[in-house]
Amino acid sequence: GQSLEQPSEVTAVEGAIVQINCTYQTSGFYGLSWYQQHDGGAPTFLSYNALDGLEETGRFSSFLSRSDSYGYLLLQELQMKDSASYFCAVRDRTGGFKTIFGAGTRLFVKA
Amino acid sequence: GAVVSQHPSWVICKSGTSVKIECRSLDFQATTMFWYRQFPKQSLMLMATSNEGSKATYEQGVEKDKFLINHASLTLSTLTVTSAHPEDSSFYICSALDPFNTGLDGYTFGSGTRLTVV
Numbered sequence: 001g002q003s004l005e006q007p008s009e010v011t012a013v014e015g016a017i018v019q020i021n022c023t024y025q026t027s028g029f030y031g032l033s034w035y036q037q038h039d040g041g042a043p044t045f046l047s048y049n050a051l052d053g054l055e056e057t058g059r060f061s062s063f064l065s066r067s068d069s070y071g072y073l074l075l076q077e078l079q080m081k082d083s084a085s086y087f088c089a090v091r092d093r094t095g096g097f098k099t100i101f102g103a104g105t106r107l108f109v110k111a
Numbered sequence: 112g113a114v115v116s117q118h119p120s121w122v123i124c125k126s127g128t129s130v131k132i133e134c135r136s137l138d139f140q141a142t143t144m145f146w147y148r149q150f151p152k153q154s155l156m157l158m159a160t161s162n163e164g165s166k167a168t169y170e171q172g173v174e175k176d177k178f179l180i181n182h183a184s185l186t187l188s189t190l191t192v193t194s195a196h197p198e199d200s201s202f203y204i205c206s207a208l209d210p211f212n213t214g215l216d217g218y219t220f221g222s223g224t225r226l227t228v229v
Contacts, residue, residue, distance in 0.1 A: 033218070040225075041222075041223070042204055042220045042221060042222045042223040043155065043204070043220050044220070045218065045219075045220075087154065087155070091218075097143075097208065098145060098157055098160055099145065099157070099206070099218060100157060101147075101154045101155045101156075101157075102154060103153070103154045104153075104154050106152075
C-alpha cells in the first residue's frame, strides 16, 4: 500500500517563508504532487515532481528526493490568502496511476 | 487547460434514497476517472478508479454495491450513492486523467459535490 506523512498544522506570518515536508512510502512511485484546498473548495494543483530536484512556480517551489522518499513544498512571501490546507499526493503507477493523498497540512498565515 | 465539470455542487436527500453525481471532462477524453470522498478536516480518500467501458476498481473497504460507478463514455463518469444514510454525508470529488498530458497537469479535479443525507 501507500502511506504519506506531513505535519498537521503550520503557522507563519505574512511575508515569511514556510516549508511543508512530506515523506512517503509506496511500491510504485511515479511522482509527488502538491495541492491546495481552501475550506469548502476542491483541490487545486500546485506542483508536481517526478525527478529529483527543485521545481519553481512563482512563489511556490517543490522539492523531491526519491532516494529519501521525501519532498517538500516551499511557500515564499506568504499572503493571507495562502491560508489553506496543503496536501502532498503520491502518483502510483500500480492500479492505473492513481493518486493517493496525505492527510494534509493546515497552514495559518497571520498578519 | 483541462476542465472537469461536476454536478450537482450540493445535494440534500432523505435517508434511504439514491443520489447520482456526474463528472464530465469538457475538453478532453478521460479514459480514467477517480472518485474521492472527503470528510470535514480530513484528507481525500480514494474510493474507486473508473475506467471507460469496464468495471470500476474499488479501494479496500468501499462497498461497490452502495457506490455504483458507471463510466459509459469517454467524457462522463457517474457515482450513485444508493440507499444513502447520514453517515454517507460527505464531500465527493472526481478527478480525471488527461491521457495526453500526464505531466504537470495530468490530473484535473471537479468542483466537488457536498452531499447531506437527512
